[in-house]
Amino acid sequence: MKYNPKVNEQLARLPGFSQQHPAIPEHLSQGSLQLMYELQQALCEISGFPALTLQPSAGAQGEFAGMLMIHAWHQAQGNRRHKVLIPDTAHGTNPASAALCGYQVVPIASDGVLSVAAVAAAMDEDVAALMVTNPNTLGLFEAHIREICTLVHERGGLVYCDGANLNALLGVCRPADLGIDVMHFNLHKTFATPHGGGGPGAGPVGVSAALEPFLPLPVVVQEQGVYRLDCDRPFSIGRLRTFASQFGILVRAYAYVLTMGAAGLKKATQLAVLNANYIRARLEAAYHLPYVQRSLHEVVFSDAHLPNNCHTLDVAKRLLDYGYHPPTIYFPLVVQGALMIEPTETESRQVLDEFCDAMLAIAEEAEHHPELLHQAPVNARTRRLDETLAARKPRLKWQP
Ligand SMILES: Cc1ncc(COP(=O)(O)O)c(C=O)c1O
Incomplete structure (x- = not known):
């Protein structure tokens, strides 16, 4: 991205x-x-x-x-x-x-x-x-x-x-x-x-x-x-x-x-690949990596190793509580419970570390306090939506 x-x-x-x-x-x-x-x-x-x-x-x-x-x-x-x-x-x-x-x-x-x-x-x-x-x-x-x-x-x-x-x-x-x-x-x-x-x-x-x-x-x-x-x-x-x-x-x-x-475009590619692999290296012990071949600019985890009935959607919603827009979820379809992380090449190591810390904290919560994932998001303006209804009948006007 x-x-x-x-x-x-x-x-x-x-x-x-x-x-x-x-x-x-x-x-x-x-x-x-x-x-x-x-x-x-x-x-x-x-x-x-x-x-x-x-x-x-x-x-x-x-x-x-x-x-x-x-x-x-x-x-x-x-x-x-x-x-x-x-x-x-x-x-x-x-x-x-x-x-x-x-x-x-x-x-x-x-x-x-x-x-x-x-x-x-x-x-x-x-x-x-x-x-x-x-x-x-x-x-x-x-x-x-x-x-x-x-x-x-x-x-x-x-x-x-x-x-x-x-x-x-x-x-x-x-x-x-x-x-x-x-x-x-x-x-x-x-x-x-x-x-x-x-x-x-x-x-x-x-x-x-x-x-x-x-x-x-x-x-x-x-x-x-x-x-x-x-x-x-x-x-x-x-x-x-x-x-x-x-x-x-x-x-x-x-x-x-x-x-x-030319040199800057190549550097952007190298940093995109480096950033994705950095995230992969920090998270692969906590999240299941279904394909172990070397990844390039994005890495796809799954929810297969999450305990206590915690799933990808729960991780995504909990990320909102940590202040992150969640990455793409449930795609690609070949990975059940996919969590696709594609970091921008311009993100600093500090930003990547903060994101990884949040992901690792969520994995810990799944183990010891799964209710935090099941109830998330608690810090957002709206809780969980009926996503089908939201897509079919969107409310496009802001209501105080
Ligand atoms: C792999 C891939 N193919 C095709 C598309 C379609 O592109 P667009 O959304 O511009 O139609 C996307 C969108 O991001 C994509 O990720």
Whole structure:
């Protein structure tokens, strides 16, 4: 997860950026088009892809765009493949995006990471693509990804990478070099922009040269120092949204890339991985670690070792009493009672220690005073909610 520096917000609010009309003619918006073009270039350099679209308004829409391009590529080859392989660790948006493109989703069981044998067993001539997250939602690097990409290609498929976890790879490895054909970026998880939550956000998509003709319209191009929106692309999958992009989000990501520089981005990745592993080392004696492979930017514990009928939800609610916004719980689904901790790279050792102390104190309470967990939160304004009712019939007005 990311810290969103204030300077990005200030730059996105500059009147020249924030007050321009999205339908402004190209000759009056050369600065904005240049920013988009240079962000495209930067993301291509970081990921290794030769071409990229900035259009999608969220990671999920990026997935949808990527799968549409895969579909268009197969159609252009005369292929009628109708299945997409997705590992059991995937984020829910992955099968949803594939299904929205008309694909039948085939789940692949993984043992933390995907094996070549599991993909080989499922990879027949009806499979259009494998959709894989790297590092996956357990925070584990897909160690066999190169062999898996080779296998999928040999059998006529393409590989989509959910790049939401790219914060663990910046400056260390480029997904395109691993054999990936298409990947979306979650700017809000890697490039310090606010989370889209389905929009407004941005989920750019990088593609291989073979998929470049299918990019959505328009694509920002530069010819002899002049920038323009290219709409003359006969094989394009078309438009995903009314205007070119969610521009304010792009300004923030561009500012982040330039202020960090190549060395700074790599350092952010190294610190994200270090912080997650520090938390892992401090908590693994107290909380069950279902997958013991080395983790990258996030670590997933479970509630399997908690005594006295204490569960993940109780830990999350008790964290509120200690003043912490709880981490993601009950995801990924392959871990029963999952507690996924993804510390921001900017957190200091002191902050990480305070959080770990709270988690260790809660584990002790589970042993000796389980009622403190069962009753939590006691220090928050509201106690436990009926979460289904809150989601279905939210009360959106503050009432004194
Ligand atoms: C692994 C993974 N894939 C996809 C998404 C979807 O991204 P968005 O919320 O921008 O649609 C997320 C969201 O955080 C994610 O963590």
